[in-house]
Amino acid sequence: MAAQKPSIPSGTRDFGPEQVQKRKYVLTQIEEVFKLHGFMPLETPTMENLSTLEGKYGEEGDRLLFRILNSGDAFKTMKEKNGSEKIGDFDFRPAHVSEKGLRYDLTVPFARYVVMNRNHITLPFKRYQMQPVWRADRPQKGRYREFWQCDADVVGSDSLLNEADLLLIYLEAFQKLGLEVIVRLNNRKILEGMATLHGERTRFVEFATIIDKMDKIGYAAVMDELHKAGFDMQSLNASEKIFSIRSDDFPNDYQNNVVLGALNDLEIEFEKRNIDFGLMGIEELKTAFNLIPEPFRKNVMLDPLLARGLSYYTGIICEVVSNEGSLKSSIGGGGRYDNLTGVFGMPGISGVGISFGLDRIYDILDELKRFPESLNKVSGTKVLLCGMDSAAQQVAFSLVQLIRKAGIASEVYPDQKKLGKQLDFANALHIPFAVIIGENEMKSGQLTLKNLTAGTQESLNIEQIIKKLS
């Protein structure tokens, strides 16, 4: 068999020792905030039954599901019926071939878990979950086919305190990570109300998708698209102020006041036309926003143009983007879904949640070099024991156990190589100290401790070395 060039699937990545340390650092920072807010951990399987996943993410989502081929000879029926492995005229029903898929997000598995364990969990149930998810998307900058999400959700409580608490989790976590972010905040009911004002309540998803492009394509192009799509633009004055919102110069101190003013106008219009769900949306948005403490508010942008997750969110929606670095796509998102568990036969339970995109956050922090200095070390080893010959190595091997008992990360260079090579190894791994053991050291018990950063060395016994390195 000819040697093959090794490779990994596109959209997936290997993480070397340094990268793993940095990713774990980000995970830990986020996890600490989750715990501080009273969330409990949950893990679910990598694979779910396709029946659990399908139809939960819209048409686009179904296309992006990674499907797992059934074990055994999945194509057996096909072969028997068709006489060959070719598809041909065979009645190709995917269910015969694949009935499991890789998890697409953490929310649906969570909903499934809640329904399956409804008698064992105490509502309101607050869980966090940090695991990889998979999407059969075309990879590009900041988009991977395997990536980690860090989710926090609350089910079984309608209170807007939950929304505010989850927003605080975003703000606190990114503060800890030292990244300036903008949390865009909206309510699906407002979008629905606006679409109603423009004559098409039922087509509000289409409406929202168009106005969401305001930043990207501009006011004129949005108006044009709305007109072409058949929305009634006669009553434009009601939403005109909203349409003029830009996120370009956010964060700043005045914009949210401008938006609040525009929302007041919109409220009056909703009242006139008895669009009660729109009024409710504005009320919810204001309430949640007012619960955010003053110092954090400047990073929360009220944005009635924001559209996301419209196929499942029903109330407040939010999206996080970094205000620094070159990656402009979202690094987090979330919202409220009134009937999350309904599809699994448990109606009337409301949920609200947020998600952090670990990989994108990592990419931005890496680009900005925001990781603590201590994470740049390749190895955690503090001292390398170098034996000059086989006898010295054996001495080193017993000494290293004493050093480790003192809690000092240490290792013995395992091969008999020239001292220079052994020190090369320590240098390559940024190990700061080396203990050199040869004939002289073994006779006297006075070992050579070399400081590889300073280039100095001294003669000490093992107790003194441990003391020195502790």
Next chain:
RNA sequence: GUGGUUGUAGUUCAGUUGGUUAGAACACCAGAUUGUGGUUCUGGGGGUCGUGGGUUCGAGUCCCAUCAUCCACCCCA
């Protein structure tokens, strides 16, 4: 799913209007009186030029296909 980009050593790339044994840097390995590294010097290994066809006396270089990659759209973390 749509559009575009690029595919030459481990990595980043060079390779002139198609013309002899395809180069560089870095990395790697080995040496510079066999117990002292991060610098320097010397030497070395390593590429069927993504793959398969075609044009040509001759193809890394031109054409087609295919695969892979990256980027944008869609959508999203």
